[in-house]
Amino acid sequence: MKLNLFLLMVLVALVAANFGLSDNPAHRNFEAMPEMVRTIAYKSFSANPDFPDGKTLQLPPEGAIPRQPDHVVTHPGALVYQTYCQPCHGGAGKGDGPVALRGFPPPPSLLAEHAMKLSGNQIFQIVSHGQKNMPSYAVQVPPQDRWAAVSYIRTLQGDAQR
Numbered sequence: 001m002k003l004n005l006f007l008l009m010v011l012v013a014l015v016a017a018n019f020g021l022s023d024n025p026a027h028r029n030f031e032a033m034p035e036m037v038r039t040i041a042y043k044s045f046s047a048n049p050d051f052p053d054g055k056t057l058q059l060p061p062e063g064a065i066p067r068q069p070d071h072v073v074t075h076p077g078a079l080v081y082q083t084y085c086q087p088c089h090g091g092a093g094k095g096d097g098p099v100a101l102r103g104f105p106p107p108p109s110l111l112a113e114h115a116m117k118l119s120g121n122q123i124f125q126i127v128s129h130g131q132k133n134m135p136s137y138a139v140q141v142p143p144q145d146r147w148a149a150v151s152y153i154r155t156l157q158g159d160a161q162r
């Protein structure tokens with residue numbers, strides 16, 4: 001009974017709103033929180049009233065720990081690896097990516113001796129043609145990006161040995 005009353009009230013309110021609110025196409029409809037759709041964008045170097053120093057680009061807070069060494073982030077293969085390989089092979093290549101953690105047969109660590117001894121060409125071939133449980137990435141990743149990923153794996157391996 002209460003629910004029916006409530007629904008009746010909702011219905012009355014909706015009918016009233018339907019007649020009450022103008023549907024003049026020359027005017028914009030009411031928008032709740034328009035900034036959610038069109039955020040106010042600042043250019044990196046433009047002034048910004050939201051920060052005490054008036055700048056848009058802010059330094060990381062004191063004591064912030066970089067999650068990856070800079071040379072890893074700026075490596076041309078980083079984006080390729082993070083997009084296509086990291087889901088299985090993990091951020092550092094240890095074979096602990098989210099896909100592997102959720103039941104996909106985990107790949108061997110790219111930091112293990114076996115992977116260290118693969119030649120760049122062999123890694124390129126594995127990415128191009130796949131190997132056992134690993135599918136080919138020839139369609140998604142163009143050859144130049146495959147080489148960039150190979151080079152990025154070498155960077156990860158170098159970091160692991162340091």
Ligand code: HEC
Nearest residue numbers: 084085088106107108114115123127131132133134137149
């Ligand atoms: C869907 C999960 C998955 C993705 C994504 C993936 N791999 Fe693999 N990868 C595997 C699995 C599983 C193996 C082990 C295959 C086997 O048993 O021989 C493997 C093996 C490898 C090996 C051989 C390692 C060794 O020691 O034999 C290399 C190198 C490799 N992957 C590179 C890559 C690169 C580069 C990418 C991105 C372009 C990538 N993989 C994307 C699952 C994946």
